[in-house]
Amino acid sequence: MDIHTATFFANHEAVKQxxxxxTDLNQKDQFGSTPLHVAVTFGRKDIAMSLIDANADLSVKNPQGSTPLHVASFFCRTEIVKALLAKGADKSIQDNYGSTPYASVAGPFNDVKPVYDKMTKDLGALGLKLDYKHLEETRPVIAELLK
Structure with missing residues (x-):
């Protein structure tokens, strides 16, 4: 089982192997994401922490120009954001749209709710589960971490 499949299916033991x-932890899958991007997107916290601890590249970008910190911030993965920052993730990197991780959580929730709706529509069948109440409550917390 390759590392992307192991990450997607939350097989932490296979990822540790x-x-x-x-294994190159920064290799990209057919969608241009690294295992760390996938772990963060789908909330695979233990796998994300293992990849961070194993020195996966924290600045690598996916096709949208998002680093793992952008993704963790947007999806309000608080513990992963803290781990990325503690490991030295650059919070000033801009994605393809000129946004920093901070910008992705700084505005009102209702302004970005359509984006969360689209992510749920596009990735829900793959297992992405978003708790809108958690997102709305946690965005300001993440913004404070990124200031």
Whole structure:
């Protein structure tokens, strides 16, 4: 099982085996995402932490120009945001739209709710679950971490 499949299916043991075997942690899948992007998107916290601890590249961008910190911030993965920042993730990097991780959480929730709706529509069948109440409450917390 390759590292992307292991990450997607939350097979932490397989991911740890890849880390121990020296697998390239920054390789991109057919969608242009690294295992860390996938772990963060789908809330695979333990896998994300293992990849961060194993020195996965924190500045690598997906096709939208988002780093793992952009993704963790947008999806309000508080513990992952803290871990990325503690490991030195650059919070000033801009995505393809000129947004920093802070910009993705700084505005009113209702302004970005359509984006969350689209993400749920596009990735819900793949297992993405978003708790809108959590997102709305946590966005200001994430914004404070990124200031």
């Amino acid at each position: 890849h880390i121990e075997a020296g």
